[in-house]
Amino acid sequence: MNEPAHLTDDVLNEYLDEALSGELRATADNHLRACMTCTGRLAKLSELFSMLNGLPEVPLERDISPHVVDSLKSRTRAETASLSNPAVRLGVVLAVEVVGALALIGLVWPEALDWVSKAAGANAMGPFTALLDEAARISYSLSVGQPFEALLSSLRAPSIPWASASALVTLLGTAAVAWLVSNGILLRAQRPTSDRSNR
Amino acid sequence: MDPPSDYDLAVHARRGDAEAFGELVRRYQTSVFNVCYRMMGNRQEAEDMSQEAFIRAYSRLATYDTERPFGPWIRRVAANFCLNRLASKAPINMPLMDEHETVHTPHERNLELATETAERARAIRHAMADLPPHYLAVIELRHFQELSYNEISYTMGISLSQVKSYLFRARKLLGEALKEHE
Numbered sequence: 001m002n003e004p005a006h007l008t009d010d011v012l013n014e015y016l017d018e019a020l021s022g023e024l025r026a027t028a029d030n031h032l033r034a035c036m037t038c039t040g041r042l043a044k045l046s047e048l049f050s051m052l053n054g055l056p057e058v059p060l061e062r063d064i065s066p067h068v069v070d071s072l073k074s075r076t077r078a079e080t081a082s083l084s085n086p087a088v089r090l091g092v093v094l095a096v097e098v099v100g101a102l103a104l105i106g107l108v109w110p111e112a113l114d115w116v117s118k119a120a121g122a123n124a125m126g127p128f129t130a131l132l133d134e135a136a137r138i139s140y141s142l143s144v145g146q147p148f149e150a151l152l153s154s155l156r157a158p159s160i161p162w163a164s165a166s167a168l169v170t171l172l173g174t175a176a177v178a179w180l181v182s183n184g185i186l187l188r189a190q191r192p193t194s195d196r197s198n199r
Numbered sequence: 200m201d202p203p204s205d206y207d208l209a210v211h212a213r214r215g216d217a218e219a220f221g222e223l224v225r226r227y228q229t230s231v232f233n234v235c236y237r238m239m240g241n242r243q244e245a246e247d248m249s250q251e252a253f254i255r256a257y258s259r260l261a262t263y264d265t266e267r268p269f270g271p272w273i274r275r276v277a278a279n280f281c282l283n284r285l286a287s288k289a290p291i292n293m294p295l296m297d298e299h300e301t302v303h304t305p306h307e308r309n310l311e312l313a314t315e316t317a318e319r320a321r322a323i324r325h326a327m328a329d330l331p332p333h334y335l336a337v338i339e340l341r342h343f344q345e346l347s348y349n350e351i352s353y354t355m356g357i358s359l360s361q362v363k364s365y366l367f368r369a370r371k372l373l374g375e376a377l378k379e380h381e
């Protein structure tokens with residue numbers, strides 16, 4: 001009859017870790033009953049297990065919780081005012097977008113800039129009065145019997161020279177890209193940072 | 200009034216209540232400190248690492264399943280944290296700075312036994328300190344946190360066969376080191 005091979009180190013380890021399936025465990029048990037060598041090896045490994053499991057816990061000599069709480073609180077305070085706070089970041093991105101939009105409008109439509117500067121200046125009613133003036137002029141023209149076609153052609157529409165019309169397309173394209181990028185940043189910021197080391 | 204449960208404290212901490220988290224720290228600091236002590240090998244470093252592990256855990260509370268016990272989770276976080284620190288260090292071993300084991304058997308009759316126990320504990324800690332970081336981590340998770348192979352694989356982000364080979368080789372090294380010590 002052939003002497004069965006000794007149990008491998010892996011099997012002995014898994015035996016003690018109770019990681020062997022029922023069938024493999026039964027096979028190992030059978031072998032251990034008949035083999036002093038493997039029984040001795042198992043006993044040696046088992047001794048290491050009990051040494052490790054018997055390692056005493058040591059007391060912690062001071063309470064670390066106040067330190068932890070303090071640093072959590074100061075960290076929260078710092079984050080409230082920093083760019084890592086999503087609310088602050090959202091505000092900054094929106095502000096940049098608004099300023100950018102105003103700058104674009106100003107570039108392609110200088111009259112709008114005049115309106116804004118008038119609105120911000122002493123005559124806050126500037127744009128409104130300009131509209132009223134225009135309305136008054138139209139009603140006067142109508143009342144004096146000017147032909148309607150002449151009136152239409154005299155309407156003062158914001159002038160966009162052809163040179164700036166192509167600039168307008170470029171700028172709108174740039175603005176669209178900037179908008180997408182900044183929203184991408186915001187979305188990324190909302191996703192919790194994942195770390196493989198602690199799943 | 201009953202003291203708040205771990206569950207309640209964790210839920211509050213998640214909403215940003217640092218004081219609630221502080222209470223969890225008080226409850227688990229000793230076991231977390233022991234994880235760090237076994238892995239770092241000296242008390243001062245273990246204390247620092249415990250604090251940092253808790254601070255890190257706070258920012259990861261979103262990944263903690265409040266339906267599960269807090270203790271095992273925070274101990275796993277601490278073990279991983281120590282592993283990362285050890286693995287990022289140069290492969291020289293930190294010296295064991297404090298060698299004394301505190302043994303709580305003040306009775307005279309137990310003194311001899313206590314000395315023997317302390318001696319043995321010192322030998323085990325020495326042997327553990329000489330292990331490569333990943334070997335040490337699987338020993339910590341298997342023997343002290345009693346995780347299964349699958350749980351270790353999941354916690355450390357390594358394969359099942361890596362878990363087994365690290366664990367078995369670590370035990371071999373420990374066995375040899377302790378035999379030398381005898």
Ligand SMILES: [Zn+2]
Nearest residue numbers: 006007035038
């Ligand atoms: Zn055998």
